[in-house]
Amino acid sequence: MTEPTNRKQAEGGPLQDDDAPFYTIGQVSALLGIPPAALRRLDDQDIVSPERSDGGQRRYSRLEVEQLREVLDLTDEGVTLAGVRKVLALRRRVESLEDELAGLRGRDEQQTSSA
DNA sequence: ATTCTCACA
């Protein structure tokens, strides 16, 4: 294996490895090449809001860093923060609809196979 | 040394 396969399989919630490692705002800003102030803006605008630890400092997870990359792609293309928020809302909407569809599909398979 | 909030241009 060339990659650290430490991925959990069946976890009972949003408590995965991608949510565990927390980066400081400084690390993330260096990693993404954007000023800390920009990260704080994103948090204030409810686009990517990291958890806070002890003294109220932002702690970014891997997942949030990835979300940040997506946001940067959009803003680089000229999408405003308000627009990004809408894109994110639509993205969540699609996910929930996909889940709902998966559920309906499962129910339908029961009927179809017993018909 | 870092990060936080708030304010200003």
Place this chain on the structure above:
DNA sequence: TGTGAGAA
């Protein structure tokens, strides 16, 4: 969006 003051 970037910068700086002042506190933690």
